Amino acid sequence: MFDPAGLNYDGNGLxxxxxxxxxxxxxxxxxxxxxxxxxxxxxxxxxxxxRSRQSFxxxxxxxxxxxxxxxxxxxCDSDCLLLIVRQTGPACHTGRRSxxxxxxxxxxxxxxxxxxx
Amino acid sequence: MFDPAGLNYDGNGLxxxxxxxxxxxxxxxxxxxxxxxxxxxxxxxxxxxxRSRQSFxxxxxxxxxxxxxxxxxxxCDSDCLLLIVRQTGPACHTGRRSxxxxxxxxxxxxxxxxxxx
Numbered sequence: 750m751f752d753p754a755g756l757n758y759d760g761n762g763l764x765x766x767x768x769x770x771x772x773x774x775x776x777x778x779x780x781x782x783x784x785x786x787x788x789x790x791x792x793x794x795x796x797x798x799x800r801s802r803q804s805f806x807x808x809x810x811x812x813x814x815x816x817x818x819x820x821x822x823x824x825c826d827s828d829c830l831l832l833i834v835r836q837t838g839p840a841c842h843t844g845r846r847s848x849x850x851x852x853x854x855x856x857x858x859x860x861x862x863x864x865x866x
Numbered sequence: 867m868f869d870p871a872g873l874n875y876d877g878n879g880l881x882x883x884x885x886x887x888x889x890x891x892x893x894x895x896x897x898x899x900x901x902x903x904x905x906x907x908x909x910x911x912x913x914x915x916x917r918s919r920q921s922f923x924x925x926x927x928x929x930x931x932x933x934x935x936x937x938x939x940x941x942c943d944s945d946c947l948l949l950i951v952r953q954t955g956p957a958c959h960t961g962r963r964s965x966x967x968x969x970x971x972x973x974x975x976x977x978x979x980x981x982x983x
Contacts, residue, residue, distance in 0.1 A: 751970045765882055765895060773890025778882060778946040790970065823975070824965040825958050829895040831966040841942050848941040849948040853868045853907065858940070 753786035757828040763798060766830040768816060768840060776816075776840035777848040779806070781830065786821075793818050795834055814838040839865050870903035874945040880915060883947040885933060885957060893933075893957035894965040896923070898947065903938075910935050912951055931955040956982050 758764050763780040770776055779797040781789070785805060788796040795816035799806040809815030817835040824831070841848040844864030852861045875881050880897040887893055896914040898906070902922060905913040912933035916923040926932030934952040941948070958965040961981030969978045 751975050821970040822966040823968045849939040851940045853938040858868050
């Protein structure tokens with residue numbers, strides 16, 4: 750039986766959650782508390798904890814760019830989550846598919862992804 | 867020009883770094899400080915900061931299970947890194963390819979990956 754309370758949260762009660770789509774692209778990393786983990790599993794809609802707003806953040810609730818949970822995975826130390834998701838539209842608030850659109854190449858930053866929306 | 871000091875570190879001076887291999891598998895998540903980011907870029911050998919040992923952790927230095935950096939990517943908020951790596955052997959200390967070998971399915975935890983070494 751999986752118990753969200755059994756995960757290893759940091760001093761703020763949070764655990765990092767990596768969202769990856771089914772093709773293997775890593776889309777973003779955000780944070781969850783135990784209640785966000787529970788809600789994500791119960792609803793199938795990925796729900797983070799917004800550190801800046803100090804509130805639950807149902808991904809895509811205002812933008813429509815929802816993340817449907819395909820599978821939640823836990824790492825060996827139970828201190829990080831990997832979420833396999835079905836992403837509608839861009840995951841990044843900049844309109845790009847992934848938040849990781851900047852690469853470091855030869856000491857310079859290079860944009861490797863254009864906005865899709 | 868990319869400057870590791872320009873990243874957004876947490877209160878402990880750390881930034882989460884996700885390691886993904888070239889096939890798309892997410893292998894692990896660990897932490898870096900600015901010096902670890904610099905060393906990783908300079909040496910091409912992924913170097914984390916071990917929070918438990920409070921020291922640099924050149925991945926694979928003792929186990930031989932090294933991570934060769936293919937590309938470092940930065941997210942939109944500059945508060946998370948994605949490392950594309952060439953992984954020798956298992957990334958996980960349990961001998962599994964990835965640390966994310968436990969899935970949550972129908973409320974139960976299921977092991978989805980066996981040790982390779």
